[in-house]
Amino acid sequence: MRSKRPLTSPLPPRAQTLYCGHYFFDGNVPPLPTTSASLTVQLAARSYPIFIGRGLLADKSLFDRVVKQRDVLLVSNSTVAPLYAGEIARVLAPRRVLRADLADGESHKTLATVTRVLDVMVANRLGRDAIVVALGGGVVGDTAGFAAACYQRGVAFLQIPTTLLAQVDSSVGGKTGVNHPGGKNLIGAFHQPVAVIADTDTLTTLPDRELRAGLAEVIKYGLICDAVFFAWLEQNIDALLRRDAAALAHAIQRSCEVKADIVTRDEREQGDRALLNLGHTFGHAIEAATHYETWLHGEAVAVGMLMAARMSARMAWCPAEQVERLAELLRRAGLPTDMGNLRAAELRTLMKIDKKVAAGRVRLVLLRTIGAAVVTGDYPDAALDATLGATAA
Ligand SMILES: NC(=O)c1ccc[n+]([C@@H]2O[C@H](COP(=O)([O-])OP(=O)(O)OC[C@H]3O[C@@H](n4cnc5c(N)ncnc54)[C@H](O)[C@@H]3O)[C@@H](O)[C@H]2O)c1
Numbered sequence: 001m002r003s004k005r006p007l008t009s010p011l012p013p014r015a016q017t018l019y020c021g022h023y024f025f026d027g028n029v030p031p032l033p034t035t036s037a038s039l040t041v042q043l044a045a046r047s048y049p050i051f052i053g054r055g056l057l058a059d060k061s062l063f064d065r066v067v068k069q070r071d072v073l074l075v076s077n078s079t080v081a082p083l084y085a086g087e088i089a090r091v092l093a094p095r096r097v098l099r100a101d102l103a104d105g106e107s108h109k110t111l112a113t114v115t116r117v118l119d120v121m122v123a124n125r126l127g128r129d130a131i132v133v134a135l136g137g138g139v140v141g142d143t144a145g146f147a148a149a150c151y152q153r154g155v156a157f158l159q160i161p162t163t164l165l166a167q168v169d170s171s172v173g174g175k176t177g178v179n180h181p182g183g184k185n186l187i188g189a190f191h192q193p194v195a196v197i198a199d200t201d202t203l204t205t206l207p208d209r210e211l212r213a214g215l216a217e218v219i220k221y222g223l224i225c226d227a228v229f230f231a232w233l234e235q236n237i238d239a240l241l242r243r244d245a246a247a248l249a250h251a252i253q254r255s256c257e258v259k260a261d262i263v264t265r266d267e268r269e270q271g272d273r274a275l276l277n278l279g280h281t282f283g284h285a286i287e288a289a290t291h292y293e294t295w296l297h298g299e300a301v302a303v304g305m306l307m308a309a310r311m312s313a314r315m316a317w318c319p320a321e322q323v324e325r326l327a328e329l330l331r332r333a334g335l336p337t338d339m340g341n342l343r344a345a346e347l348r349t350l351m352k353i354d355k356k357v358a359a360g361r362v363r364l365v366l367l368r369t370i371g372a373a374v375v376t377g378d379y380p381d382a383a384l385d386a387t388l389g390a391t392a393a
């Protein structure tokens with residue numbers, strides 16, 4: 001059973017700025033649910049469903065419910081299209097299905113690629129009543145979504161995420177965009193999809209390392225606001241790594257519920273949505289220090305979450321044994337728990353240019369306990385410096 005109660009103990013003075021809803025662990029871990037579920041991201045006129053389960057890509061009636069348009073631009077990439085685009089094209093028949101297959105990789109998440117997608121739309125005289133369908137990981141979703149946001153000031157957009165990270169994170173919440181030589185995700189727009197269809201069968205072809213990186217974001221949701229889910233992950237991490245369909249469906253559903261809840265409260269990241277950045281300010285600094293080449297995003301977030309937890313424990317906000325629980329879960333998920341030989345000074349410099357800086361102060365997401373995070377700029381610099389120093393060589 002899950003109970004929703006306010007925290008009873010106060011935060012350290014002046015520290016609290018934002019809360020997530022808290023679910024406290026009462027010792028009962030829910031059983032695995034069935035393999036198919038749906039939930040809704042509540043955003044008034046922009047509300048949309050998320051469908052999660054096995055065999056959804058072959059479900060013609062589902063696509064008929066979601067895709068009302070006659071003209072479809074199916075955007076994918078050179079890795080995912082050969083695996084799944086044919087199946088989608090079949091299920092969308094007899095609509096006109098145009099294809100844009102992008103080169104694979106984060107380095108192609110650029111304005112030049114968006115232009116290519118728009119060129120296909122213009123060349124085929126697509127109208128405002130067309131729909132862009134993104135089939136792939138976060139790179140395809142962000143790029144295709146931004147093209148959909150731009151074309152004729154916005155056309156409909158459907159997300160079919162095929163990585164775990166995309167199924168639990170990037171496909172939900174409406175952030176679209178591309179990188180600029182001056183920084184990651186600097187160019188973009190909020191553009192909510194009409195629906196998200198997360199077929200867990202697509203994860204069977206995902207490389208192991210990508211699956212583990214996605215698990216870092218799943219663990220993040222437990223940490224920020226659901227201790228029951230965190231405990232469930234501790235019990236089911238091996239099933240997830242084995243790609244057990246029911247375990248994956250539950251992890252994706254609970255992750256999407258948490259993200260949807262936060263996005264509903266704060267669609268444009270003016271408040272609570274910043275909680276989703278737990279581990280990301282540290283993680284982005286690690287990614288930037290290694291030029292986005294060595295670490296997958298989820299791997300950097302794993303270490304970043306541990307740094308945030310260690311800093312919280314150093315400030316006596318969070319019990320030390322909870323930091324150990326997190327480290328153990330990350331280890332079992334095959335995720336890194338230290339950042340090797342990166343230099344603390346370099347990370348500190350990079351963290352200051354992270355875009356989550358408010359009023360000249362780096363705001364961090366810190367932990368009160370497993371299942372309760374806060375966003376705050378109110379911490380002693382010494383605690384941050386000691387955390388960086390202790391984790392970096
Ligand atoms: N919009 C948001 O809110 C948001 C949130 C988080 C991350 N992101 C963005 O998401 C991107 C990262 O997404 P990602 O981790 O999905 O990476 P990705 O899109 O690069 O996919 C990872 C790799 O897996 C391959 N792949 C995808 N699905 C596959 C499948 N089913 N089988 C085999 N291979 C498959 C891809 O071709 C790629 O090589 C970043 O650009 C990040 O900025 C956006």
Ligand SMILES: [Zn+2]
Nearest residue numbers: 217280297301
């Ligand atoms: Zn992330």
